[in-house]
Amino acid sequence: MTLNEKVFKFKVEVILKKGVLDPQGETIKQSININNLGNILDVKQGKLFELTALSKNREHAVKEIERICSDLLTNSVIEEFKYYEVSE
Amino acid sequence: MFPEFNVKMIWHKETTLPKIDLVVLPGGFSYGDYLRCGAIAAKSPIMKAVKNFYEIGGFVIGICNGFQILTETKILPGALIPNTNQKFICKDQDLVVENNKTFFTSNFEHNRTISIPIAHHDGQYFLNDPEIEELEQNEGIVLKYRDNPNGSIRDIAGVCSKNKRVIGMMPHPERAVDKDLGSVSGLRMFESLISNF
Numbered sequence: 001m002t003l004n005e006k007v008f009k010f011k012v013e014v015i016l017k018k019g020v021l022d023p024q025g026e027t028i029k030q031s032i033n034i035n036n037l038g039n040i041l042d043v044k045q046g047k048l049f050e051l052t053a054l055s056k057n058r059e060h061a062v063k064e065i066e067r068i069c070s071d072l073l074t075n076s077v078i079e080e081f082k083y084y085e086v087s088e
Numbered sequence: 089m090f091p092e093f094n095v096k097m098i099w100h101k102e103t104t105l106p107k108i109d110l111v112v113l114p115g116g117f118s119y120g121d122y123l124r125c126g127a128i129a130a131k132s133p134i135m136k137a138v139k140n141f142y143e144i145g146g147f148v149i150g151i152c153n154g155f156q157i158l159t160e161t162k163i164l165p166g167a168l169i170p171n172t173n174q175k176f177i178c179k180d181q182d183l184v185v186e187n188n189k190t191f192f193t194s195n196f197e198h199n200r201t202i203s204i205p206i207a208h209h210d211g212q213y214f215l216n217d218p219e220i221e222e223l224e225q226n227e228g229i230v231l232k233y234r235d236n237p238n239g240s241i242r243d244i245a246g247v248c249s250k251n252k253r254v255i256g257m258m259p260h261p262e263r264a265v266d267k268d269l270g271s272v273s274g275l276r277m278f279e280s281l282i283s284n285f
Contacts, residue, residue, distance in 0.1 A: 020214060021239060023174050072131065075124055075160065077167040078214055 008053045008061040012069055012083045015046035020078045049073060050086075058085075089265065089275070090282065100132040109285060110147045111138055113154025115207070115260060125168055125210040126156030135161055147191060147281065148254040152208055155246070155256035164247055164256045165223055166215040171208070172239030178207040180270060181259055182234040183245050187227050190252045195280040201234060202273035204259035206245075211258040213240040213247070226250055231257055 016022050022044050029043040051068065055061035062085075069081045096106055100118075105111065118129035129135070135157070142148055142163050150158035158164040171177060180203050185196040196202065215223060220241060223229060231246035238258075246257030261274030 017216075019216070020169065021172060021212070023170060023172055027174070072127070073123070075127070075167050077159075077165075077216065078169060 005054050005056055008055055008058060009086045010051045010053065010061075010065050010083050011086050012049040012051060012065070012073060012081055013046060014049070014069075014074050014079050014081045015044055017078055017080050047073075090278070093282075098134060100129065100134050103133045103137060105134075105137045105141055108146075110149065110281065111141055113138070113148070113150040113157050114262075115152030115154060118153055118157065121153075121210070124156075124160070126153055126158075126160045129153070129157045130160035139163060142249065142254055145251065145253055149192065149281075150254075150256040151260055151262065152211075152258055155258055156210065158254065158256040163254055164249060165219055165228070166213055166244075166247065168210050168258070169212045169214050170210050171212055171237070176207070176209040177211070177237050179205065179237070181206045181237060181245075183259060183273075184232045184234055185230075186232050187230045187248070189227065190230055190248050190255060191281050191284040192248075192255045192277045193230055193280055194284060195276050202276070203271045204261055204264045204273050205271075206237065206259045207263075208238070208258055211238040211240065213244040213258070215241060223247065227252075230255055231259070 025043040025045045028045065029040050032038055032040045051065060053061040053064055065083050069083060074081045118126065122128055139161060156168045159166050159168060183202050183204055185193055185198060185200045185202060188194055188196045188198045228247050229244055230248045232243040233240065233245045236243045245259055246255060248255045261277045263269060264271035264274030
């Protein structure tokens, strides 16, 4: 780490696109309803990533996070993502 | 089986391919299938060379995890997601030859039913609506399942690239190369390719 680099933390949420079958979500929904935990119409299961970036500024860090999301963390055929910065 | 051909194993960390006629991306569970099946392997150094090989018209076959890697690299369209029943399925599988105008299927008659084993957990082929029409129109659907075992859209078991030189399929042709194994349909695929060399 150099003097002009800072740490930025992000959370990335990945979820299946509408129209992509989610058998795990469906099974979880059935379990909720069978066990009378609630009246749930739909469950989608996704992924949560926490990324800690070391970068010269926020703009640069955001650019890197976007690239990581679209190049590796998600497959645009089946998934979509959103990210947000979090404090320590 | 084909004594006139030599096989070279190429490590994933390599960055170039030697002079070869065909790249085979075999099955398995590369990098534990972390993130998504084939996603991390698609970023292996060697995959850049495989992509170049495809772009200059090289022959490539991706089997099972190899098919998943080819979709993750976008060499082939679509994605493979978990089977609808959430189970690993391992069995002999009847397939229909949808397109016999590829280098890998030219020795079959159109619509012929063949038997090739499957062994996968993430074999459900998925592609969105406008793209799936395009794939069908471009004759990109090569093999279809009879009695769809995994929920694949339009019963798709194997697809090919626009230039018909790259094929990806979830069934394992290399496991159907001897009568004692129950089928020689896989052998016919490799013979098709060789007859096109």
